[in-house]
Amino acid sequence: MTDFPLEETRVEKPDKSFFVPKLCNACDHSPCVQVCPVGATFETPDGAVLVDPEYCIGCRYCIQACPYGTRFLNPITGVADKCTLCYHRIHNGQQPACVENCPTQARLFGDLKDHDGPLNQFLREHKIQVLKPHLNTYPKVFYSGIDKEVR
Amino acid sequence: MPDQSHLYEALKHVVGYIYPNDIEAHWSILIVLYPYLTGLVAGAFILASLERVFNVREVRPTYRLALLTALAFMLIAPLPLLSHLAKPLRFWEILVTPHLTSAMAMFGFVYMWYLMVVLLLEIWFDYRRDFVVWSRESKGFKKFLYSVLTLGVTDISEKAIRFDEAAVKTITIIGIPSAFLLHGYVGFIFGSIKANPWWSSVLMPVIFLFSAIVSGIALVMLIYLLSNKIPPRQAEHGVS
Numbered sequence: 001m002t003d004f005p006l007e008e009t010r011v012e013k014p015d016k017s018f019f020v021p022k023l024c025n026a027c028d029h030s031p032c033v034q035v036c037p038v039g040a041t042f043e044t045p046d047g048a049v050l051v052d053p054e055y056c057i058g059c060r061y062c063i064q065a066c067p068y069g070t071r072f073l074n075p076i077t078g079v080a081d082k083c084t085l086c087y088h089r090i091h092n093g094q095q096p097a098c099v100e101n102c103p104t105q106a107r108l109f110g111d112l113k114d115h116d117g118p119l120n121q122f123l124r125e126h127k128i129q130v131l132k133p134h135l136n137t138y139p140k141v142f143y144s145g146i147d148k149e150v151r
Numbered sequence: 152m153p154d155q156s157h158l159y160e161a162l163k164h165v166v167g168y169i170y171p172n173d174i175e176a177h178w179s180i181l182i183v184l185y186p187y188l189t190g191l192v193a194g195a196f197i198l199a200s201l202e203r204v205f206n207v208r209e210v211r212p213t214y215r216l217a218l219l220t221a222l223a224f225m226l227i228a229p230l231p232l233l234s235h236l237a238k239p240l241r242f243w244e245i246l247v248t249p250h251l252t253s254a255m256a257m258f259g260f261v262y263m264w265y266l267m268v269v270l271l272l273e274i275w276f277d278y279r280r281d282f283v284v285w286s287r288e289s290k291g292f293k294k295f296l297y298s299v300l301t302l303g304v305t306d307i308s309e310k311a312i313r314f315d316e317a318a319v320k321t322i323t324i325i326g327i328p329s330a331f332l333l334h335g336y337v338g339f340i341f342g343s344i345k346a347n348p349w350w351s352s353v354l355m356p357v358i359f360l361f362s363a364i365v366s367g368i369a370l371v372m373l374i375y376l377l378s379n380k381i382p383p384r385q386a387e388h389g390v391s
């Protein structure tokens with residue numbers, strides 16, 4: 001890899017570029033839950049999608065099936081792993097770590113079922129998109145004012 | 152823990168964004184091997200059924216060879232899958248607690264159906280008369296083995312043989328759609344992954360099937376040629 005001819009592989013300069021944080025989109029119709037042969041990936045009643053590390057057989061089918069590329073095989077535990085939406089934190093009433101630490105407060109976390117809550121209010125007042133809507137995964141992660149080029 | 156230092160090296164050359172699963176960009180060579188093996192099974196079986204159902208006389212000498220090839224490859228087909236699992240010791244969970252919406256879990260049943268109901272049964276009916284004859288002729292352990300293989304059915308009258316032949320034919324007729332199911336389903340495992348635009352196509356099962364037929368028949372031809380070269384035994388000429 002070290003003598004990879006970097007000079008020759010020039011990429012065209014983009015006209016426009018964005019920062020798009022990619023995380024597990026917590027799909028409502030999640031392909032990863034659907035394909036897991038043993039049901040090790042499951043959706044919690046409150047909408048997070050988690051992996052049971054005691055049950056996962058490491059077949060990696062879900063890694064191929066996730067349209068957002070957010071799953072990986074944890075090299076230490078040997079089972080599939082993913083963003084858990086900081087399930088351990090949100091259960092203690094805390095925010096996910098990324099939401100809490102973001103210096104510009106670009107991220108917002110809340111209860112989608114709470115119709116008058118701050119999250120739903122934000123969703124009503126802004127131009128909202130989801131990633132890859134044509135795949136019908138119904139993500140519960142929304143992007144505000146994102147360019148339609150972003151996939 | 153696998154050595155991942157090469158990834159840090161690769162990271163220097165990344166332009167644009169990367170995904171968490173970029174470690175797993177390819178599913179791995181074992182996953183390529185496994186549809187290849189089931190393809191050989193389906194193809195070999197279809198060659199065998201050419202003789203039985205469609206009465207293609209020319210392929211008659213390969214009938215038993217094709218069946219045994221199918222069985223041999225069927226038995227090892229799950230091995231690459233198994234050794235590809237990160238937790239191979241948990242594989243039984245697929246069979247005990249299958250997740251019904253998962254194409255991979257359902258494949259376990261397709262596999263079992265094909266192995267038990269089609270392949271083993273057809274081979275048993277086809278070989279039953281020979282098992283009986285061999286168990287009478289041989290001695291010692293071989294005698295014991297062949298008598299066990301007859302499963303206690305030692306009737307080789309005209310009528311019983313005719314029943315065997317009818318059974319083989321019926322099973323082959325069930326077997327052809329089952330072979331299509333077996334390998335078409337493997338195509339479906341890949342075709343149902345919407346996330347991968349190169350896979351998500353309804354044509355996937357068809358592509359898999361046709362490549363299976365071609366490669367399976369080629370494999371039997373190769374084994375037949377080679378086994379004819381081994382002196383002094385000649386390959387069987389379909390004594391059934």
Ligand code: SF4
Pocket residue numbers: 023024025026027030031032033049065066067068069070071082137
């Ligand atoms: S983004 Fe991927 S990992 Fe997350 S729920 Fe959807 S399919 Fe599963």
Ligand code: SF4
Pocket residue numbers: 035036037038039040041051055056057058059060061062063079080
């Ligand atoms: S890797 Fe684990 S979580 Fe993913 S599909 Fe296989 S068993 Fe399920």
